[in-house]
Amino acid sequence: MKHTSRIASIYKDLQQQMCRQLEKGDGKGLFQQLPWTKDIGSGLTCVMKNGDVIEKAGLNFSHVEGDFSDKMEALLGMKAARYSATGISSIIHPFNPFVPIIHMNVRFFELDNGVCWFGGGIDLTPHYIDESEAAWFHRSLKDICDQYNGDYYPDYKAWADNYFFIKHRNETRGVGGIFFDRVQPQDEGELDRLLNYTIDLAKAYPRIYNQIMDKKRNKPYEQSHKQWQAMRRGRYVEYNLVYDRGTKFGLESGGNIESILVSMPPMAQWEYSFEPSLESPEQHTLDLLKKEIDWIKKE
Amino acid sequence: MKHTSRIASIYKDLQQQMCRQLEKGDGKGLFQQLPWTKDIGSGLTCVMKNGDVIEKAGLNFSHVEGDFSDKMEALLGMKAARYSATGISSIIHPFNPFVPIIHMNVRFFELDNGVCWFGGGIDLTPHYIDESEAAWFHRSLKDICDQYNGDYYPDYKAWADNYFFIKHRNETRGVGGIFFDRVQPQDEGELDRLLNYTIDLAKAYPRIYNQIMDKKRNKPYEQSHKQWQAMRRGRYVEYNLVYDRGTKFGLESGGNIESILVSMPPMAQWEYSFEPSLESPEQHTLDLLKKEIDWIKKE
Numbered sequence: 001m002k003h004t005s006r007i008a009s010i011y012k013d014l015q016q017q018m019c020r021q022l023e024k025g026d027g028k029g030l031f032q033q034l035p036w037t038k039d040i041g042s043g044l045t046c047v048m049k050n051g052d053v054i055e056k057a058g059l060n061f062s063h064v065e066g067d068f069s070d071k072m073e074a075l076l077g078m079k080a081a082r083y084s085a086t087g088i089s090s091i092i093h094p095f096n097p098f099v100p101i102i103h104m105n106v107r108f109f110e111l112d113n114g115v116c117w118f119g120g121g122i123d124l125t126p127h128y129i130d131e132s133e134a135a136w137f138h139r140s141l142k143d144i145c146d147q148y149n150g151d152y153y154p155d156y157k158a159w160a161d162n163y164f165f166i167k168h169r170n171e172t173r174g175v176g177g178i179f180f181d182r183v184q185p186q187d188e189g190e191l192d193r194l195l196n197y198t199i200d201l202a203k204a205y206p207r208i209y210n211q212i213m214d215k216k217r218n219k220p221y222e223q224s225h226k227q228w229q230a231m232r233r234g235r236y237v238e239y240n241l242v243y244d245r246g247t248k249f250g251l252e253s254g255g256n257i258e259s260i261l262v263s264m265p266p267m268a269q270w271e272y273s274f275e276p277s278l279e280s281p282e283q284h285t286l287d288l289l290k291k292e293i294d295w296i297k298k299e
Numbered sequence: 300m301k302h303t304s305r306i307a308s309i310y311k312d313l314q315q316q317m318c319r320q321l322e323k324g325d326g327k328g329l330f331q332q333l334p335w336t337k338d339i340g341s342g343l344t345c346v347m348k349n350g351d352v353i354e355k356a357g358l359n360f361s362h363v364e365g366d367f368s369d370k371m372e373a374l375l376g377m378k379a380a381r382y383s384a385t386g387i388s389s390i391i392h393p394f395n396p397f398v399p400i401i402h403m404n405v406r407f408f409e410l411d412n413g414v415c416w417f418g419g420g421i422d423l424t425p426h427y428i429d430e431s432e433a434a435w436f437h438r439s440l441k442d443i444c445d446q447y448n449g450d451y452y453p454d455y456k457a458w459a460d461n462y463f464f465i466k467h468r469n470e471t472r473g474v475g476g477i478f479f480d481r482v483q484p485q486d487e488g489e490l491d492r493l494l495n496y497t498i499d500l501a502k503a504y505p506r507i508y509n510q511i512m513d514k515k516r517n518k519p520y521e522q523s524h525k526q527w528q529a530m531r532r533g534r535y536v537e538y539n540l541v542y543d544r545g546t547k548f549g550l551e552s553g554g555n556i557e558s559i560l561v562s563m564p565p566m567a568q569w570e571y572s573f574e575p576s577l578e579s580p581e582q583h584t585l586d587l588l589k590k591e592i593d594w595i596k597k598e
Contacts, residue, residue: 047571049571
C-alpha cells in the first residue's frame with residue numbers, strides 16, 4: 001500500500017544499521033541473516049547467538065499484506081478490505097545477570113480505506129534493578145519523546161507500565177519504558193514526523209544497550225545470580241506467551257514460528273514458590289516491580 | 300454441593316496414596332505438603348524436588364466453590380447460580396532425558412441446577428519416544444477403560460490426540476494417552492461408576508510411572524541428551540501457557556499461581572530453528588509427534 005512500501009524499505013535499512021551497531025557493542029557476536037517468505041509477505045530474521053555479552057538476540061523485520069479479517073474488524077472497530085503492515089522488533093538476552101534484557105518494537109499499519117497508524121515501544125527488564133540505570137534509561141527515552149511532543153513521554157510511560165505487566169504475578173515485567181499504539185497521523189506532514197519518531201527510537205535502541213553493556217559487561221557474578229536470572233527469564237516467557245500481543249497474534253495467524261519465538265530466552269527456570277531472603281538484592285528487585293514509579297525523579 | 304464434598308474427600312485421600320507411591324518409586328524424594336486457602340476454596344499442593352529420578356513433581360488437590368459467571372454460562376451453554384469443583388492434577392519432570400514427562404488430571408464439576416460431570420486424562424511426553432513403552436502405556440490405559448466401556452479408550456485416545464496438540468508447531472505434545480471432559484452421569488449408579496473410573500485412573504498413574512522409572516532410571520545419558528530434554532521442556536511450557544485449559548482458567552480466575560505453575564519444568568531451553576540431524580533419535584521422536592498413531596497396534 002501507498003505508505004507501507006516506502007516505510008518498509010526505510011525499516012529494512014534501519015534493521016541492518018541496528019545489527020551492525022549491536023555487533024560493534026558486543027564485540028564478538030555476529031547476526032545471522034535468515035530471510036523468510038510466506039503467503040502473507042516476507043521478512044528478515046537476524047539472530048545473534050553466543051556473542052561476548054549477548055547470549056541470544058533476535059532482530060526481526062517484516063512486511064506483510066493481507067485480507068482484513070472479521071476478527072480485525074471487531075478488534076479495531078472499523079471496516080476495510082485489505083491491510084498492510086511493516087515493523088522491526090527485537091529482544092536481547094545477555095549472559096551476565098547484571099546486564100538487563102531489552103526489547104523494542106516499531107510498527108506501521110495501513111488499511112485500504114486510508115486509515116494508518118504507528119505503534120511501538122522500548123522497555124528494559126533487569127534481572128537486578130539498578131535504579132540509576134533505570135533513571136538514565138527513562139531519561140534517554142524522554143529526551144527523544146520531548147523532541148516530538150511533551151505529552152509523549154508521560155503518556156507512553158504510563159501505557160508501558162500497564163502493558164508490560166504480568167497480571168497473574170501482580171508485577172511489572174521490568175522497569176518499563178514507553179509503549180504506544182494506533183497513533184494516527186492527521187496529514188502527510190504528521191506521518192513523516194511520526195515516522196521520524198519511530199526511526200529515532202529504533203536508532204536509540206542499540207546506542208542505549210551498547211552503553212549498558214559497556215558499563216556492566218565485566219561485573220563479576222556467581223552461580224546464585226545465574227539462577228535468579230533463569231527464574232526472571234521464566235517470568236519473561238510467561239509474559240510473552242500469555243500477554244504479548246505480537247506473540248499471540250503471530251501464533252494465531254500462522255506467522256513464522258521460529259521468528260516469533262526468537263524472543264524466548266536461551267534457558268529459563270521455574271522454582272516452586274521461590275522467596276528471596278529479606279534485604280537481598282533479589283528482594284529489592286521484586287519490591288521495585290511496580291507500576292507508576294517515577295524513575296527519573298528517583299535519580 | 301451434594302456430590303462434590305463427598306468426592307473431594309475421596310480425592311484428597313487418593314492424593315496422599317499417590318504421593319506415598321511415587322515416593323516409594325523414586326526412592327529418595329519426599330513430597331512437601333503445602334496447604335492453601337483462598338476465597339474460592341482450598342487445596343493441598345504437594346511438591347517433590349530433587350528426588351533420585353524425579354527432578355520436580357507437582358501433585359495438587361483442590362476443592363472450590365463459587366458464583367457461576369457469565370463467562371461460564373457462555374462457555375458451558377447453560378444457566379446456574381453456583382458451581383463447585385474438585386480435582387487432582389499432577390505433572391512429573393525427571394532428571395534422566397530417557398524417562399518421559401507424565402501428566403494426569405481427574406476432576407468433578409457440579410452446578411446448583413443439578414447438572415454434574417467428570418473430566419480427566421493421562422498423557423505421556425517422552426523426550427525420546429520409545430515405541431514399545433508408548434504401546435505398553437496405551438495398553439495400560441486401554442485395560443482400565445475397557446473395564447468400564449469399550450468406547451472409552453478409542454474415543455478418549457482420539458480426544459487426547461486433539462487436545463494435547465501444539466497447534467503453532469503442528470506437533471503433538473508427546474505420545475498422547477486419554478482425555479475426556481463433561482461426561483455426565485445419568486443417575487447415581489452411573490455417577491459412582493464414573494467416580495470409580497477416575498479413581499482407577501488416578502491409582503494407575505503412580506503405578507505406571509514407577510514401572511517406567513524402574514526400567515529407565517539407570518540408562519546413561521550425555522550432555523546432548525540433556526540439551527534436547529531442555530528444548531522439549533520448552534515445548535511443554537509453550538503448550539501449558541498457550542493451550543492448557545486448566546492453566547489458562549487458573550491464571551484468569553486468580554487461582555493459586557504457584558500451584559498452577561508447579562507444572563512448569565525446572566529448566567527449559569529455546570534454540571532458534573534447531574534441526575536434529577537426519578536419522579538421529581531426536582529426529583525419530585519428531586517424526587512420531589503426530590495425531591492418530593495406533594500405538595498399541597505398532598507393538
